[in-house]
Amino acid sequence: MSRETVISVGHGKNQAGKYDPGAVSGDKKYHEHRIAGRIAKYASDYLQCDLINYDGSRNLPERIKDVNAGDYGFAAEIHLNAGGGTGTETFYYHGSPTGRRAADEICRNVSAALNVRDRGAKTRLNAQGKDYFGFIRQTKPCAVLVESVFIDCGSDLDKVKTEQGAKTCGEAIAKGIENALAENTRYEVAERAVCVRSGAGEEFPVRRRLLKGEKFTVTVTAKRGRWGKLDDGSGWVNLESGCRRVKK
Ligand SMILES: [Zn+2]
Incomplete structure (x- = not known):
C-alpha cells in the first residue's frame, strides 16, 4: 500500500x-x-x-x-x-x-x-x-x-x-x-555518495552527503515513494539514486 x-x-x-x-x-x-x-x-x-x-x-x-x-x-x-x-x-x-x-x-x-x-x-x-x-x-x-x-x-x-x-x-x-x-524503513547507500537535500526534489539545496555503506532510516516518503525523509530530520534522499533497503 x-x-x-x-x-x-x-x-x-x-x-x-x-x-x-x-x-x-x-x-x-x-x-x-x-x-x-x-x-x-x-x-x-x-x-x-x-x-x-x-x-x-x-x-x-x-x-x-x-x-x-x-x-x-x-x-x-x-x-x-x-x-x-x-x-x-x-x-x-x-x-x-x-x-x-x-x-x-x-x-x-x-x-x-x-x-x-x-x-x-x-x-x-x-x-x-x-x-x-x-x-x-x-x-x-x-x-x-x-x-x-x-x-x-x-x-x-x-x-x-x-x-x-x-x-x-x-x-x-x-x-x-x-x-x-512512521515506518522507519532502513536503507543503505549502495553505490556512491548520495545527497541529503532540504526537500523532496533535485531542485532543493544539498545539506550533506551520505557515503557508500552508510545506513539511514526513512520515516515518510514523498513523490510516489522516490524520496525518503531521514528520521533525524536532516533532509530528504532520492531512494532511487543508488540506495537499497536493508533489514533493521
Ligand atoms: Zn469546515
Whole structure:
C-alpha cells in the first residue's frame, strides 16, 4: 500500500459552484477556507506531499474524487471549528487504529505548538451508523478531518491568523501525521555518495552527503515513494539514486 499522504483544504466552493467560505470570524474578516488553506500549505510543504483545493476550485465531491484517483495511503482535510468552543480536535474513520493514532498525534502536536486545549481524537457517526463526514466516509485511504482551532473564538483565531501562526499549526499537523505513519524503513547507500537535500526534489539545496555503506532510516516518503525523509530530520534522499533497503 502507498504510504503517501495527501492534504486537502476544506470549503472554497460549494456544490452549486459558488464561493463557500466555510465558517467566518465574528467580524467577518477571516474565512475558514482561507486560513485552512495556509495551514494546509505549510503542512504539505513539510511533508512534501500533494495539496488539494488550495485555490478553492474543488468542491467536496471533487475533492473526494481527487483523493480516490491518487495512490494515497493517508488523507487529511484541514478545517477550522465553529459554534462556541476552544481548542483542537481531529475526527477519524471509526474503527481505524491508524486513523485514531494519527488523530491523537495531530491533536497532541497542535495543542502543544499553539498552546490550545487538546479536545482529542473523535469519531462522529450519522443516523445510519456510518461516518458523518463525507471526506472520511467516501475516501479510500485512511482519512482524518482536522478541526485546527475555533475561528469564532478570539484567542484561538489569534493563534492561526498570522502567517507564522498558520505555519506553526500546519507543521504541527504534519509532524503528527509523520509520527503516526512512521515506518522507519532502513536503507543503505549502495553505490556512491548520495545527497541529503532540504526537500523532496533535485531542485532543493544539498545539506550533506551520505557515503557508500552508510545506513539511514526513512520515516515518510514523498513523490510516489522516490524520496525518503531521514528520521533525524536532516533532509530528504532520492531512494532511487543508488540506495537499497536493508533489514533493521
Ligand atoms: Zn469546515
